[in-house]
Amino acid sequence: MTAFILVSEAHTGGWIWREVAARLRESGAEVHPVTLTGMGERRHLAGPGTDLETHIQDVVRLIDHVDAQRVVMAGHGYGIHPVLGAADRRPERIARIVHLDAGLPQDGDPALKLVPDQAVRDRLPPRSGEGAGDDWRVPPPPVDEWQRWGSLAGVPADALARLTRYAAPQPVGTLTQPLRLSGAGSELPVTGVLCTANGPGIAMVELQVGLGDPRLQALTDPRVSFFELDTGHWPMLSTPGELADVLLRAAKGEGRRLSVTVSEQPTHLRPFLLDVPKRPRERVGNVDLHLPDAENPSPTVVFVHGGPIPAGVRPTPRDWPAFVGYGQYVAGLGAVGVTLDHRLHDLSDYGRAAEDVAEAVELVRADPRVDGDRVALWYFSGGGPLSADWLAAPPPWLRCVAATYPILAPLPSRGPAESGFRPATAVRTAGHLPIVLTRVGLELPEIAVTVEEFLTAARDCDANVEVVDVPLGHHGFETIDHTGQTRHAVRHAVRSVLGHLRS
Known part of the structure; x- marks a missing residue:
């Protein structure tokens, strides 16, 4: 049996995966939607010291309690940071990592680096951690500003209302603490799910890889696959059925491989x-x-x-x-x-x-x-x-x-x-x-x-x-x-x- 560990975007929790999780379970998979410390129903557990390491440990503990032999972890937006951090600690347990409309953070990158909107970055409190007083949380956006975290294309009005209602403040330390990776998980198979109403499609990625950026050459590895979803940044709300299908196919190693190879003349x-x-x-x-x-x-x-x-x-x-x-x-x-x-x-x-x-x-x-x-x-x-x-x-x-x-x-x-x-x-x-x-x-x-x-x-x-x-x-x-x-x-x-x- 395959077990899916699903880690979502900032301000959200395991509740956001409800429809996707139900469809994955119908296929026979084991599913673990994660609510990180300080998020969702666990918001009361957050404090000034809640940081990225806190969230990485949340995911590590879950990995340790999963019995399934094949564990596929999906990180959506911010969620890819705790996913990568946990995979670096337990690489032997992970069958595949799925970047769901998420970036490619490297060792030393804080999650804030990949936040798409400069206005969000500018509004962060100046300090975080112990001794930061009450100014250690980033409030969730109001209903008309969620697009600052990614396109809302395809999200129904009732789902957007639910997103706003259940959103929790994000501890600043989760966004500002650098991600530390030893490289232990660098050989794991990876799938990128590109939401084309929010970002580039596969053709655009191939174009960027062809420029010769050494940071992107790993995307030409045959263990790396890609899928596209014609929707915005929140496919678990806009196209849950299609997303569940993509996750199941990714777990099987399916998906498109990039046609660009290092040996080709760009x-x-x-x-x-x-x-x-x-x-x-x-x-x-x-x-x-x-x-x-x-x-x-x-x-x-x-x-x-x-x-x-x-x-x-x-x-x-x-x-x-x-x-x-x-x-x-x-x-x-x-x-x-x-x-x-x-x-x-x-x-x-x-x-x-x-x-x-x-x-x-x-x-x-x-x-x-x-x-x-x-x-x-x-x-x-x-x-x-x-x-x-x-x-x-x-x-x-x-x-x-x-x-x-x-x-x-x-x-x-x-x-x-x-x-x-x-x-x-x-x-x-x-x-x-x-x-x-x-x-x-x-x-x-x-x-x-x-x-x-x-x-x-x-x-x-x-x-x-x-x-x-x-x-x-x-x-x-x-x-x-x-x-x-x-x-x-x-x-x-x-x-x-x-x-x-x-x-």
């Missing part, structure tokens, strides 16, 4: 789709200038890469074939092509990445080889949100904004951290600034939605948007899809951008 390092003449390339700090043959100052196209890109990835984006290719291509056509590295390493880095781009633009405009009054900014993928400030208040020297397979509104997986960078809102004040948007037909669904939101807003305000469609193009097509259609799209988009610079 897609972003494959050759550019056009064979372009080599032009002089000059490096200044974090900026590269691809230079044309010109006696007079030339118009400039600044190419802004996407992200987040892990800080340790090498080569950095300005040396990726696609960006070098674009820079060299426009230089061959008489404009200065600018590529740069910015510090979008994490979802919280959009502010400093925007500063990096602004500084790069000023550096380039001050170069005597550049006509500072004729500049285009061209954004790619996760760099799309960085276009918002320029669209909202275009300076007179900005002659065009271009975007290729961009994110143009906050993704559910990125949440409020990115909410200040919303091109789909900023376009309403862009006036007649020319915008060249390259849209791929085989886009990741969560990104395609943001493009349509942008285009709807653009139509409402009569913005000057040209759409270059690539029906059979993928996200990152310049190094993936070497076809006549994709080559034509790149040439078309470049011609349009340069046309606006020269008009």
Whole structure:
């Protein structure tokens, strides 16, 4: 028999698994929904010293009392921290760990690091632990703020009311105490259940793994599987039947394996789709200038890469074939092509990445080889949100904004951290600034939605948007899809951008 140990999100308790547990038991499984110290009906046991270690010990004690030979532990959101901590103490008892819409915390990470909303982090009391006085608990959110902990998509009104009614304050120490892992559980089989209305799907994960982040390479291990649920962050409330089925299949080792392997050449390092003449390339700090043959100052196209890109990835984006290719291509056509590295390493880095781009633009405009009054900014993928400030208040020297397979509104997986960078809102004040948007037909669904939101807003305000469609193009097509259609799209988009610079 398989025994499931189910550990839920912050502020909740074992009660939240009621429907899932019933369906698992109907299949013959043993089920243990966990109510951690200070949560649910055990809220009276919390105190200033209640911390992550307290919750880890809760789970360890339960493991020790389970007789079943196969123990599958599922951690939902915050719950993955005590699950991983307990598995590290009792790895010989665990058959599989399920990350249910949960992150990948590492040794030393506090749970607070993975809380999606900065506003939640900012409201934490300044102290926790013994001697902290009465200010050691985080109150649960009111009914209209639960989305700060994750999308409520699919949650019925009565279930949301129950969530609010039974929620308990969360001891601060459970969120701030670092998770300590010895590595004893690092070889255990793992399943990730991705709730796609709240975060990335499997295709997006594959894209991130393909960038070469060493922290994500473990996801390519054949012992790691994935499932998707088309719902928000609370599948035990929105789709309990589907969740129970996924947990049973995960226990059997089913699920999709990532197609990316370490031995493959990452897609972003494959050759550019056009064979372009080599032009002089000059490096200044974090900026590269691809230079044309010109006696007079030339118009400039600044190419802004996407992200987040892990800080340790090498080569950095300005040396990726696609960006070098674009820079060299426009230089061959008489404009200065600018590529740069910015510090979008994490979802919280959009502010400093925007500063990096602004500084790069000023550096380039001050170069005597550049006509500072004729500049285009061209954004790619996760760099799309960085276009918002320029669209909202275009300076007179900005002659065009271009975007290729961009994110143009906050993704559910990125949440409020990115909410200040919303091109789909900023376009309403862009006036007649020319915008060249390259849209791929085989886009990741969560990104395609943001493009349509942008285009709807653009139509409402009569913005000057040209759409270059690539029906059979993928996200990152310049190094993936070497076809006549994709080559034509790149040439078309470049011609349009340069046309606006020269008009």
